[in-house]
Amino acid sequence: MTKKILIADDEPNIVVSLEFLMKQKGYAVKVVSNGKDALDAIADFAPDLVLLDVMMPVLSGYELAQKVRANPAWAGIRIIMLSAKGRDVEVTKGMAVGADAYVTKPFSTKDLVAKVEELLREAE
Amino acid sequence: MSEKRRFALALAAACGFVLAAAAGGALLVAADLADTQRAALADIVASRAPNIVVAAALVLAAIAIALRELWRRYVVAPEQLAQDARIMLVANHAHRAPQRGSAEIAALAGIFNDFADAHAALARDVDGKVRDANARIAQERNRLAALMSELAQSVVVCNYEGRILLYNARAMQLLRKPLAGAAGGKAHSLVGLGRSVFAIFDRNLIIHALDSVHERGRQGVRNPVATFVTSAPAGQLVRVQLAPVAGAASEGAEGGAAGFVLLLDDITRRIESGHRRDRLLQSLTQGTRASLANMRAAVETVVSFPDMDKPARDRFIGIVGEEARSLSTQLDRTATEFADALRTEWPLEEMRGADLIAAARRRIEAKLGLPTKLEEVDESLWLNVDSYSLMQGITYLAARLRDEFAVREVRFALAPARALAHLDLIWTGAPLGFETTMSWQTDAMEQGGEPCPLTLGEIVERHGAEIWYQIDKPAQREYFRIAIPITRPDEAPWSAMPTADSRPEFYDFDLFHQAGQTAELDNQSLAALSYTVFDTETTGLDPSGGDEIVSIGAVRIVNGRLLDHEVFEQLVDPLRPMSAEATAVTGIESAMLQGQPTLDRVLPAFGAFCAETVLVAHNAAFDLRFLHMKEQATGVRFSQPVLDTLLLSAVLHADLATHALEDIAERMGVNPMGRHTAVGDAIMTAEVFLRMLPLLAEKGIHTLGEARAASQKTWLARLTY
Secondary structure, eight states: OOOEEEEEOSOHHHHHHHHHHHHHTTOEEEEESSHHHHHHHHHHHOOSEEEEESSOSSSOHHHHHHHHHHOGGGTTOEEEEEESOOSHHHHHHHHHTTOSEEEESSOOHHHHHHHHHHHHHHHO | OOHHHHHHHHHHHHHHHHHHHHHHHHHHHHHHSOHHHHHHHHHHHHHTHHHHHHHHHHHHHHHHHHHHHHHIIIIIHHHHHHHHHHIIIIIOTTOOOOOOSSHHHHHHHHHHHHHHHHHHHHHHHHHHHHHHHHHHHHHHHHHHHHHHHHOSSEEEEEETTSBEEEEOHHHHHHTEEEOTTOGGGOEEEOOOTTOBGGGTSOHHHHHHHHHHHHHHHHTTOSSOOEEEEEEOTTSOEEEEEEEEEEOOTTSSSGGGEEEEEEEEEEOHHHHHHHHHHHHHHHHHHHHHHHHHHHHHHHHHHHHHOTTOOHHHHHHHHHHHHHHHHHHHHHHHHHHHHTHHHHSOOOOOEEEEHHHHHHHHHHHHHHHHOOOEEEEEEOTTOEEEEOHHHHHHHHHHHHHHHHHHHOOOOEEEEEEEETTEEEEEEEEOSSOOOHHHHHHHHHSEEEETTEEEEEEHHHHHHHTTOEEEEEEETTTTEEEEEEEEEEEOOSSSOGGGSOOSTTOOOOBOGGGGGOOOSSTTGGGSBGGGOOEEEEEEEESSSOTTTTOOEEEEEEEEEETTEEEEEEEEEEEOBOSSOOOHHHHHHHOOOHHHHTTSOBHHHHHHHHHHHTTTSEEEETTHHHHHHHHHHTHHHHOOOOOSOEEEHHHHHHHHOTTOSOOOHHHHHHHHTOOOOSTTSHHHHHHHHHHHHHHHHHHHHHTTOOBHHHHHHHHHHSHHHHSOO
């Protein structure tokens, strides 16, 4: 079965690359640009993994992760946080609120794809 | 009894005694005779009666003369000697007793005079020593005051109860409270001799700091200091260092501390610049990370999928170009916005450019013997400099010009150019060549065996400045120009501060010995208390009928001295027009009150001014009624003890009909100047009050409690206003 990936980021220039990469890997991809839409998409689209930007309008990545983790129905969803905030405290906070991985921008696309595949494999 | 009367009595007694003895003798002789002999004697006496009376009168006269002489020698002379001795002792030390009376008494007077001479010599000696000691103390005080006033830090010294006994001009400036709504940014300084430091800083904060200092002292830390950051009354951030002042074993509170010193640093701007640096770092990291991530992802995608179609590839390449441009813009913006914060941390001080040039000229003339001159110098420019290293750099340039190019004179100019100052070192002579000037900037500097660890280029760089060499061909002059950022001084230039001549009294060490103010105020000596003497001007005489305060003036008395530099003076907008009568009395017109703060803004400042002092006013009940009526509205309570010069005058001169301020002032010899301004009346009341203190003491009124009790007993006090 095709795995589904939700990309939540308000920066169109990164979304273009992420969307292209994920589609190339054969995933079904949906893109949203704020936290509120992301929450709706998680309910409708039921992604296996979310690529989640921390600094997003309406609802931040931290808050979204907490909401996802608060709902037992979504326990299987993997979350990779993407952020320009790279300080230790921020990484710690991201992991604490429920991210499975925290990737600091800029990142290697190869590593990111590898991380996505690894997390989805673990979930199986 | 007068001396003549005593003598007359003594004489009468002596004569009476002689006559009685003669009569007694005659009676005894008569009793022994036979009748015939007695008759014969009576005949003889009767026939010689006139002779006998004359002889008796002569005898009595002789007795009187002898007694007179004895009286003069042995009664009058000792009495006069006693009087002379009393005069010498009490009234006139230069008086000497004349040697009169008997030889013994005259000798005694001589001995008394010798004693007086010895005493006078001793007194002269002591006076001289006291004078010398006072002069030395005065000199040391002045030296201390001068030193304190030059300190770059704000210093406040308090006794153990938080009363300020020494402060410097910087502290006065830093610890001002701006009056909201006052015209011209008027502010009242909260520091003043004898005032409480707790009106400025939170009492608990200070107590906590004192506790921690004591604790560290107990743990054996030598010279413990507590440091904390708090906000000053005007909102600045202040770093405070508190150190205890050790007192003699006999004075002060626990641990032998007589008080404490507060060293204050205004760190507002330093903190601001720290925040700017943080923002810069954040903007540099977060901002660039996002752009780099976008570029990297795009590039890696293109590389990973070489066979993607052209529109997709163009899109990725477009993203790279866009993000690269965005990065450049961001860097440019950051560089301009945070130019100051980018500079390395280097201990720079604010200095007037003109002062820097003056210092450099002195150094060049003294060290190099090279004459210097001034061209155009903008005196208003302030620079942020490490003056010593910059001066070294300038002197180094002058030295090389003199040694290598035989320059005989250098000139200075200073001019503003937007946010920069151009500091020029100018000379006339052979052209230097650009290579030479470049090498001078990187050569090690050494002048007269005084090496400098930095090169000229490094010094300039550390100031965030630039230096270059320029030739002005038409004017036949050459110069080094140092372009250096202009700063604004932290505070008003020092020229605006009091000069040495008018240096106010910033210290009063006697306050160290001032006893507790809070607990037993009533038992304190009137001479030792701190007072705020105040007066108000109003729109009329009826506060409950809507009359309002239009002006408050106050001065302070500390340790029996009127502190004329600690004045509170503020006009108040009464929010109603002045009547013609009120204007006639006060000289204040409605137009003068427009734009002045209203009472609800003035009273908190006035409340702070008189915190923890005894209030003094003439006819205080009148002024206090106006203040008390506003307590609810403003939340400022005036619950201090109050003394009224009107009542005190009634205590001193109960028999006089008038106790108007002018009349008392005239009685006391106080010059009635500046009457009917609030501050003029307050000063006059204060002078009157000070002259009342010794008179009250003569009446046995020494303490605040006694003064209040006496006031309450006067008939005037029984009339309420």
